[in-house]
Amino acid sequence: MKRSEIPSLDDLRAFETTARLGSVRLAADSLAVTHGAVSRRITKLSEDLGFKLFEKSGRGLRLTAAGETLNLTLGRFFTELATTVEGLRAANVEQNALVLSCEPSVAMRWLIPRLPNFHSAHPEIALHLSVGGGPVEFRRDRIDLAIRRLDFGLPDAWHVQRLFPEKVGPVMGPQLAPAFASGEYVALGSKTRPDAWSHWLSIHSSVPRPTEIRFYDHHFLIVEAAAAGLGVALSPMVLATDDIDRERLIAPAGFDPDGSHYGLIWMGETELSGKVHDLARWLKAQCKISFG
Numbered sequence: 001m002k003r004s005e006i007p008s009l010d011d012l013r014a015f016e017t018t019a020r021l022g023s024v025r026l027a028a029d030s031l032a033v034t035h036g037a038v039s040r041r042i043t044k045l046s047e048d049l050g051f052k053l054f055e056k057s058g059r060g061l062r063l064t065a066a067g068e069t070l071n072l073t074l075g076r077f078f079t080e081l082a083t084t085v086e087g088l089r090a091a092n093v094e095q096n097a098l099v100l101s102c103e104p105s106v107a108m109r110w111l112i113p114r115l116p117n118f119h120s121a122h123p124e125i126a127l128h129l130s131v132g133g134g135p136v137e138f139r140r141d142r143i144d145l146a147i148r149r150l151d152f153g154l155p156d157a158w159h160v161q162r163l164f165p166e167k168v169g170p171v172m173g174p175q176l177a178p179a180f181a182s183g184e185y186v187a188l189g190s191k192t193r194p195d196a197w198s199h200w201l202s203i204h205s206s207v208p209r210p211t212e213i214r215f216y217d218h219h220f221l222i223v224e225a226a227a228a229g230l231g232v233a234l235s236p237m238v239l240a241t242d243d244i245d246r247e248r249l250i251a252p253a254g255f256d257p258d259g260s261h262y263g264l265i266w267m268g269e270t271e272l273s274g275k276v277h278d279l280a281r282w283l284k285a286q287c288k289i290s291f292g
Contacts, residue, residue, distance in 0.1 A: 006104055006131070006218070007048050014041035015053060016074040019063055049217060065230065073108075073224040080112045084129070087119045097126040098279055101146040104131040105220040106262070109239045111147070114286055121282065125275050138267045144276050146265045147283070154265070161264045163284065164291040167237040167255035168196065173229045174250050181252075183208025186231035188222040191215050196234050204253065223249075238262070241290055 018027040018038060028035045046053050053067035063071060102111050107129065118127065136146040136158075149166060170187075172180055179185040187210035189197045197213050214231065216222045223240055226233035227248050233240075243249040264280055266272065272280050 007045055008041075011041045011045035011048070012074055013078070014038045015045050015067075016071060016078060018042060018054075018061070019067065019071040020075065022060070024061070069221065069225045069228050069230060072228060073220060077108050077112075084112055084115045084119075087116055097128055098144045098275060099128045099130055099142055100279065101130040101132050101136055101141070101143045103133045103148060105218060105236075105239055106147060107131050108220050109223065109242070110290070113242065117286075118279070118282055122275075122278055125278065127279065136265060144266065145279060145283075148263060148265055150261050150263045157267055159266050159268075159270055161280070161284070163262045163264055163287045164238070165257045166260040166262060167257050168200065168234060169237065169251050169253055169255035170200070170232045171223065171235045171240045171244070171249045171251045172226050172232040174247070175229060176226075176232060177250060177252055180232050181208070183210065185210050187213040188225055188231040188233040189213055189215050190219045190222055190234075191217050192219065200234055200256070203256070207253065237291070 014027065014031065014037075017030055018024050021027050021030060024038050024042075025035055028038045031038065042053060049066075049070075051066045052064050053070065054061040055064055056062070112129070115127065115129070118125075130141060130143065132146075133148070134152050136143055136148065138146075147163065150160065150162075154160060170180065172185070176185060187197050194215065197210075201207065201209060210232065216225065219233075219235060219239055222231075222233035223235050223243070225231060226235070227243055237251075237255040240249050240251065244251055264283060266276070266280075
């Protein structure tokens, strides 16, 4: 996923604060900005996403179904991010700081929930998290390690260790299992992989076709929408594994490898050492726990 595809964090924060407090005025007071500034950010976010987030309800506002789904994800994301940042800042000694770059959806749904564990295991290392997809600007952004889906050309100067294969499959809330089996379900797909559902259905010819396919901008949105009961998401396993463990989601058809892998990438010396080696070893251990 490209960094440019992620909406502005300021716009997302304005929306999340308004949804949480139930009022544009209260959100403006909380964010120390004007009422108009909050309204403009929410309008811009809605236009960027292509769907309405609020609708009028009497004198107030009410979240749309899409807005509720986005708000659920952002509430979890900002809470987990704030907890992680607080822990990392407490241990931040500049000479030990590392910068890890990770694809946004993987960072939000898999990496961030595990970072407190890294801090507990390595309190002497301050870790800075950056999000991005595709090619990495190691020198410009002072990145030490990057987690990427290896679906682009890698320069000879880069070193790569594979972490886990990309596996994809339909996930849904347990209540949608009968609808999936009968074909009375809405398929949820990501605009970043628009042909994924047609490809998957062509391989699994015995699975009933959905009544329709709806597309969201990002994979993390369709996984959260599936958990909210809005449909069946065709998701990378890495984004759904935690919710499957918690029985918030099920994957009755399992996950199929798509031929690509996620990898750990760096520049410089062939062999990692010191704190960078410690981070790489911890990441590989977490991947083994999650994906075997």
